[in-house]
Structure formats: structure tokens, C-alpha cells
Amino acid sequence: MEATTKWGAWWDHLATKRTFDDTDTASTEANIVKKYLRPKWGDIALRDITYKAAKHWVQEGDLKVRPGMSPGYVHRIFSIFNVTIKEALDQEVLTASPLAGVKLPKRHKKPKPYLSTKSNAAMSAHLREDYRDALAFGLETGVRPGELCGLHSDRIDLDRGWMLVAETFVKRRGIIRPYPKDGDVRWVPLTDLACEIAARRLGARDESKGCGFVHSDGLPCSGVLTFMTVRGRIMHPDTMGYHMRNAAEDAKVPRRSPYSIRRGWATRAAEGGLDAFQIAEILGHATLDQAQEYVQQTPAARMKLVAALSKYPQLTVIEGGLGQTSDTQAGSGAKSGAKVDSQTLAQDRGRVRRSAG
Numbered sequence: 001m002e003a004t005t006k007w008g009a010w011w012d013h014l015a016t017k018r019t020f021d022d023t024d025t026a027s028t029e030a031n032i033v034k035k036y037l038r039p040k041w042g043d044i045a046l047r048d049i050t051y052k053a054a055k056h057w058v059q060e061g062d063l064k065v066r067p068g069m070s071p072g073y074v075h076r077i078f079s080i081f082n083v084t085i086k087e088a089l090d091q092e093v094l095t096a097s098p099l100a101g102v103k104l105p106k107r108h109k110k111p112k113p114y115l116s117t118k119s120n121a122a123m124s125a126h127l128r129e130d131y132r133d134a135l136a137f138g139l140e141t142g143v144r145p146g147e148l149c150g151l152h153s154d155r156i157d158l159d160r161g162w163m164l165v166a167e168t169f170v171k172r173r174g175i176i177r178p179y180p181k182d183g184d185v186r187w188v189p190l191t192d193l194a195c196e197i198a199a200r201r202l203g204a205r206d207e208s209k210g211c212g213f214v215h216s217d218g219l220p221c222s223g224v225l226t227f228m229t230v231r232g233r234i235m236h237p238d239t240m241g242y243h244m245r246n247a248a249e250d251a252k253v254p255r256r257s258p259y260s261i262r263r264g265w266a267t268r269a270a271e272g273g274l275d276a277f278q279i280a281e282i283l284g285h286a287t288l289d290q291a292q293e294y295v296q297q298t299p300a301a302r303m304k305l306v307a308a309l310s311k312y313p314q315l316t317v318i319e320g321g322l323g324q325t326s327d328t329q330a331g332s333g334a335k336s337g338a339k340v341d342s343q344t345l346a347q348d349r350g351r352v353r354r355s356a357g
């Protein structure tokens, strides 16, 4: 390939090698290329892509932050464009990146909306039992919508109270993938409520029938889908979202997406005192970054800090305190006004106070 290759042709060349193990990522990327990258850069030769044009595109052009174009989405689009330029550098088609130094809009790190137990309780009254159970189960386990919809009965161990999160429903392709987003299956503990819901959803169904969906690894299915609609159809994340929106409107609580259920679980877990490691493990995150966001600013985090700061308080002896009255046993060796070690003071807490500092 030459530097005179048009970006569109360069993309087509790269796209054949970009595989994502049949996740939704591939189609998201294809959409972005179709909508934003090809119309803008498709007919331009790689060597004619300039810093100035890229900068203008981001700051004034189609990627300008406005309603419908969030900073996060600008980053997403730009990152795909950047990948193609990096490839051109790696393959020595270009010698310098025209994108180096292009400033992207700042992403505001505001907490992402989550489904609170309070909102869920209000929405429950307006949800059909199948969706009510699905939401409650999500708030107990933190699974992704695709994991919830693809949960196979043979992965649930109600006796031990654990489930293996493996099969995932890939909504855009309508198939079952045998592993979650990041590739690793994981064990998730089930609360009593989660067990109760799973048992109710499975009822007396014949679990040897198989789920009826194609498994992308081609292996036969050995279980049924735990969550189905009352009409016996697969619970689809989009339909779940639709019912959640309606219920939120009826209950007059903020609208929430199916993904917000997972964040609701993480928020609950963090507020209950689970640490970032445990949260990341149950959510199936490879890194701690996201889990840490949940742990920050919780009452549990505050209490931990308060406890840490008061662990070695500066102590002072107060009037009438230990060692100052004649009837106190002299063995402690503490004299009036003397510093007293913290262990001695701990025995007589009521008469000691922390200094104001």
C-alpha cells in the first residue's frame, strides 16, 4: 500500500483483519465508519490527511460536541480513525501521524446513572412479573443484560448458591456466545433472593430441551434460558429497556437502561462495604478502575477513612483524669500532666478525650 491510497480503501484493507469474536463491537465500529469516517475521509489519500483538517473536524466539524454528540462518542470515533493511522505508521505507509496533538473534548467524569433499589421498588408495581424478576435478579447479581438474557439453567447451582456466568445472548446477532464480554467465565454468588427468583423462573420446565438458539461455538445446548417472557420468548435486552422506560414513567422515577441494573448492583455492593477487588471480580472486570469508581464516595469508604484517621489520636490528660486522683492505683506510673500511653488510656476511655486537633 502507498501513501496515495485513499482512506476508504485503507479501511477496507484493515477491516478484513479486524475481528472481535462476534461481539457487538464489530457492528458498532462498522456503523461509525459508515456514518462518520467514510463520508469525511473515504476519498482522501492517506498522505493528504492533515493535522489542520483533523483538528477542524473534531473542534468545528462533524465531531463538534453538541446534543447527540457527547465527548465520549467523539473519543470513540476518533479512536477508530487513530487506529487506521497508527496501522499506516506501523506498516510504513506514512512516516508521521497527522493526528498527533489533536485535542479531543474533555470527558466529564460524572457518575453514570444506576438503578437504585428505591426506583426499582417503585417501578416493580408497574412491571410484569417476568421483567420484575429479571430486574430484581440483576440487582442481586450484577450481570450484564446479555448475560442475564443468556443465563442457562445448567449454570445455576441453587444448592450451593452460585452460578457460572458464561453463555451470553448477543442481541444484534440473535445467538448465544459461550463466554462473556471479556472472554472469561466467572462465578457469581447468589443471594437468597436471587436463588428464589431463579427457582421461580425455571419452575417445572423441561431443562433437557436446550435453549433453541444457535451457540456460536457450535456445541449442543444443555439447558434452558432462565429468564423468558411470560409468552415463552427470549427476554431481549431491548424489550427489557422498553418495559423499564414505561415502568419508570408510570412510577414517576428517572428512566433507566438495562445496563443501569448492573451499576445498581455495584453501587449497592460498594455501599455495603465490598471492596473494589471483590466488586471487580464479581462484575468480571480485568482492572479495578471501574470498580473503584463505585467504592469512592460511599458511606463505607468514609467510615473507613474516619476510622483510619482516628486510629492514633493525639491524647491529652484531662482534669481529674488517670493518675491525678489519690484513689487511682499508682502502678501505672502516670503522673499529673504526664503523657500516658494509649493502652493505659484505652482502659479508662471515659475519662480521656481526644484533643481537638
Ligand SMILES: [Zn+2]
Residues within 6 Å of the ligand: 152, 176, 210, 211, 212, 213, 215, 221, 222, 223
Ligand atoms: Zn443454549
